[in-house]
Amino acid sequence: MIETxxxxxxxxxxxxxxxxxVWHAxxxxxxxxxxxxxxxxxxxxxxxxAEAWALPQMTGSIAILDDGDGxxxxxxxxxxxxxxRPEGGVALPEPTLIASVEHPRSDMRFNDGRCDRQGRFLAGTMVLDMSLAAPLGQLYRLDFEQSRVERLCDSLIVSNGLAFSPDGRTMYLSDSHPSRRMIWAFDYDIDEGVPHGRRLFVDMNEHPGRPDGAAVDAEGCxxxxxxxxxxxxxxxxxxxLVRSIEVPVSKPAMCAFGGARLETLFVTSIRKEREPLSGAVFALNPGVAGLPEPRLRR
Known part of the structure; x- marks a missing residue:
C-alpha cells in the first residue's frame, strides 16, 4: 500500500x-x-x-573527505x-586527481557511489547513452594510497543503489536500466573491502519503478x-517490501538520511518536462533514523 x-x-x-x-553533520x-x-x-x-559551484566534468557521486578540512x-x-571545502561566493579550484579510470569506451562516466562503513569509496560506471543498454559498467573501489581504482564487479548497464548494512558485512547494488531492474546483495569482506557471494535481493520487475539510489536505516532496512x-x-x-512512500515527482533519484538526529530522509530528483517540482530536493520524516555517512579515509 502506498503511503502519503x-x-x-x-x-x-x-x-x-x-x-x-550526503549529509555533513x-x-x-x-x-x-x-x-x-x-x-x-x-x-x-x-x-x-542553497549554493552551487561549477564543476569541469559530470560528477555522478561524492563523498566527504576525512581530512579535517571538509x-x-x-x-x-x-x-x-x-x-x-567549498566556500560561499568563491569558485572551486580545479579539482585534483586522486585516481584515473580506464573505461572500456570513451563515452562513459562514474555514476552512483558512496563509502563503505570503513571509509573506502566505491563507485560504479555507465555508458552515457542508456538506450545502447551496453553492459560495460564496472564497480570500482578507490585505493587512495596507491592512487588507483580496483575493479570489483563488471557487466553492469547502469550501476546504482550502492549501500551497506549497519555492520558493513552486506553490500547492496542495483542495475537501474529498464532491461535489468535488479537489486543484488553481496557478502562484504570488511577487512579487504571486497564483495563476494552475489545473490538476488529484490527483483524490481515485481515492484513499481526502476531501482535508483539507496540508503540503509538504523534498523538495517x-x-x-x-x-x-x-x-x-x-x-x-x-x-x-514493507513500505512505499509517495513523493511529488515521478523520477526520484537517490535518498539519504540527515538532520540533527538523522531522522529526515532527503530525496533528490530528475527534471522532467511538465513536472514543475521535478529536479527539486525533498525532505520527509519516515519514522525511522538513518546511519551516519562514513567519510572517505586515506
Missing part, C-alpha cells in the same frame, strides 16, 4: 539530475551533485540557504578527484528510489 506523508521541498533549485545526497548541511548540470550543491539546514571527493567522468514510479521503497534485510 508530509513532504517538504528544500530550497528553490531544480537540478537536471540531482544525485548523491559538522556543517548541518546536505551536499549533492547535478550530473549534467556539472554542479556541486550545498543546502544549510540552519539558514535554508574537502569533497568527486567521482567524475575520467576519474576520482578532490576539492577543498534498505530504502531505494523507485524511479519512474514516484515512490521510495523500504525493504527488510530479507528483501521483503
Amino acid at each position: 506523508v508530509a513532504v517538504d521541498r528544500i530550497g528553490e533549485m531544480r537540478c537536471e539530475v540531482g544525485e548523491s545526497p 559538522d556543517e548541518n548541511a546536505l551536499y549533492w551533485t547535478d550530473i549534467p548540470g556539472r554542479a556541486l550543491w550545498r543546502w544549510h539546514a540552519s539558514t535554508g540557504r 574537502g569533497v571527493a568527486l567521482a567524475m567522468e575520467t576519474g576520482i578527484y578532490r576539492v577543498p 534498505y530504502w531505494i528510489c523507485g524511479n519512474d514510479a514516484g515512490l521510495v521503497h523500504r525493504f527488510t534485510p530479507a528483501g521483503r
